[in-house]
Amino acid sequence: MVAQNVFFAILAILMIVSALKVVTTKNIVHAALWLVLVLAGVAGQFLLLGAEFVGVTQILVYIGAVIVLLLFGVMLTKASIGHEENINMPNRVLPAVIGTLMFAVMSYSIIDSYRGEELPKETVTSAAMVSDSIFSDFIIPFEAVSVLLLAALIGAVVIARKEPA
Amino acid sequence: MIELLALNPSWWQETFLIKVPIGLLAVLLPAGTIVYLYLFKAISFMQSRLGPMEAGPYGSLQLLAEVGKWLQKEDIFPSKADKFVFAAAPFVVLMSTFLLVVVLPAGPDALFVDLDAGIYLAMAVSSVSVIGILMAGWSSANKYSLLGGIRAAGQLIAYELPLILAVVGVVIQAGTMNMQGIVLAQAEGEIFGWGGIGNPFILTQFIGFFIFMIAVQAELTQAPFDMPVAESELVTGYLTEYSGIRFLLFFIGEFASAGVFSAIAAVLFFGGWYVPGIDAGSQVFNVIGPLVLATKTMLIAFLIFWFRFTFPRFREDQLQRLAWKFLIPLSLANIAITGVLKVAV
């Protein structure tokens, strides 16, 4: 499975570069567009793992909806073309530390739990398998998440709605 | 997917020498035919005129002449534009179109990738073109472009939902998201126990088809949903600053996706490459399948252009209302009814 590794490496480098660009670029729209590349890379990784349903969902939800809404909002609030000066956060040390810690914890836990174990190479998770597991093993978390999302939706509507003056 | 990525020489040869050229042809040929037959000719006839007549017999080479003209034009960048984003936007739109065709089956074996979540992938990549349009609108440094881009994004998000929900009805009835599976489900289906013509889903999913075509019309920003490119007010919306080859790319993107969406509609609702009377597993379909699919595609594409040149356009708020208050509830009802009938029958 050389090809898989090569593609993984290509995608990973692409994602790291894009992710760095997201935080270093001086233009907020560019940041959002670099984020598209990061998310596309994630989708590509899912496809490489044979989880095509998740990969496609990644494209549909993150690229097709989340980023579009992000860009939409950014452009509606007059994102100017060219560099913006005051786009960096003044106290960025703390988030950097937290980010590093998060990264360390997550990589430790992943490496620790899968140590020596290799992911199965030939499995392809089909949509049917995904839906079967969602509606049998994970039915309660699934329903809980949907109720949570509904609550968030209603909350957003309530906040966004202007009081009639 | 895995076996596709297995590195052996035959795979590279297959991809770059066969699949990529055929994929390009599969996108560009229908697009060219649609532009010539409908945009140039049928519309002209609807307007009591002849359309292009000079380039080639009956103007059939007109499109090539137009492409030649576009290629010669200067590649203009507005001085205040965001150059990189401006340059990249058409490619994003085009990429979304070309990825759409990947999952389209044209015969039992004549297809590019047999993805399990085929139609799902098609819906997903079709939503990527919004990003290209937003990029184009924002980077042009033009108020009309920005307004057009934002309108386009709002419209495409709104109509993505009915588009997907309309497909869900078909998926429920076919029991699979695989495009090939959907064709076979129609070929082997039966209407009231009679399998003479299979069971094209247009007969049971006509509401879905109705919603699908409206949503496609909106996705393609064709009239009556062409508010984002409204010529009479926004000049041409996000396309205003584009010229030459980049405009050509947008143009190809627009009409190629018209072709691909028509083909998807043909697969979902009209049985794709299948014609009644021949066994669905027969190898004949690898030869005549693409032709059958092309014919069905053309018939559906005619609808798109017929609507486009008959109707005035909706206002932005009206088309949002149509999507959210009419199409989405209707498609949800369609899904519910389909689901109930699927379980009950």
Added chain:
Amino acid sequence: MSQLPGILKGLKVTFRTMIKTLFPGGLLKPIPKPSEGALTVQYPHVKEAPPARARGVIALHEGNCTACMLCARECPDWCIYIEGHKELAPPRREGGKPRQVNALDRFDIDFSLCMFCGICVEVCPFDALFWTPEYEFSELKLADMLHDKERLGEWMETVPDFEEYEDGSEQKVRKVPR
């Protein structure tokens, strides 16, 4: 669904026009002949025939012109240039006195200025100027739009006869000098 009818009617209109254009012989003779059904003509191949009165270009019948300058004076944008001189012509009858006639040296119309109002043709008292429906006289250079009297004289061949009048008219049909 009260929305449907108006929308469907519109679709019907466009479709009907398409069929009419494609099959001018009606659906009973479904032979596509759009070049007959369409109301446009392919201009350089097919020429339109404007009516006899159409104001295409001005023709000059040189023999009738006396260089009286009426047209040049009445022209609203002064695009007619006339030069002439008096000369003696042989007498009409044997033994008579030689006549004095006005000879035309220059009669130019600058069609890049002309508004095609027709006042010059109308005021000409000697039937020297005529409209012809000919319309193909465009040039690559603006300066070439200045037609001299030879060029204007050539148009004379294309001048059609005056049309008969509708019943109840008291106008007399004029003759074009040939």
Added chain:
Amino acid sequence: MSVSTESEQLAYIASQAADARVNVEVETDEGMTLNLGPQHPATHGTLRIVAKLDGEKVVAAEPIMGYMHRGYEKLTEVRTYPQVTTLINRIDWLGSFANEVPFILAAEQLMEVEAPPRAQWIRTILFELSRIANVCLFLGDMAVQVGATTPVFYAFRDREFVLNQIERVTGGRFHPNFDRIGGLKDDLPKGWIEETRGALDRMKSFCDEMEELVLGNEIFQARTRNIGVIPGDIALSYGLSGANLRASGVDWDIRRDANVGLVYDQVDWKVWTHPDGDSFARFWVRLQETREACNIIDQLLGTIPSGPIMAKVPRIIKVPAGEAYVATENPLGEMGYYVVSKGDLTPFRVKIRSASFSNMSITPWVLKDVFVPDIISILASLYFILGDIDR
């Protein structure tokens, strides 16, 4: 720019200030300024609308005209009376014959001549034909401004038949220059009446097609109903005229109420009004007026009296000193010429009251609190010809 003298410097500053007044783009916190025109597909010409937007909503809109000013009022002062007609039919270039009539009528009034009946009949017929040619294009253009592409082709297609008839009798499709003081230039050619009836049939079927394709279309109605509502009193106070006024429910038509020199009293016809005053009403009224014009012409064609077409007027026309104002109901609305003569070959002063100019004055009022797409449909429904605004 090199500036030498002080006066040049001052002139430069003044011109810059004048430019700045219209070029300033106020980017307020609430919104942005959108500049529609002077080069914009919706303004069919060089009208410019500066709209301040809040989102897609118009806070204020101001029309800026004069990009195509051709100085006709001044030009007429150095043209003789017969020469003036050829100029002024370029004002509203779609219904050009109608532009000539009021001026000729004013001059005739000053000279105290009256055209013979046959000339009056033909004048009225041509007047109504140019109305059809003009309004027919509106019907297509309005549809194209709200997004339907096909109707405008039908409009051009069927207008062709009307223009052919105008060309057949006047020699000019666009600029007939056919009206003369005291009558007409020429009589009708043989067979013209029959052909005109054919063209009228064509127009009637065109009106039916427009009704099916545009007027009855629900999308069109959604775009135009209750959009740009002008109540009758507001319309009157802004000096609107023509179909725009009648669409606001004001039953006023110069052809019926203040007719001079044309034979509208000889035919049986109806003035159409619509109570709503919105864009839809304006379209509806114009559609009905096109039909009514066909009806008027149809009746007039059958009753053309025989006789001369020219009254006795001197060959060189000198108009006696005096003043006259004659207005007619042109395709776009009231068009009037105020002619002051000092007894010369040329008019001393001509004031042209063109319909579009007055109709445009309502735009700041009617374009308030509408959406950007509605600017277009309202402007289209007000129907202006740039030549008629700027002259």
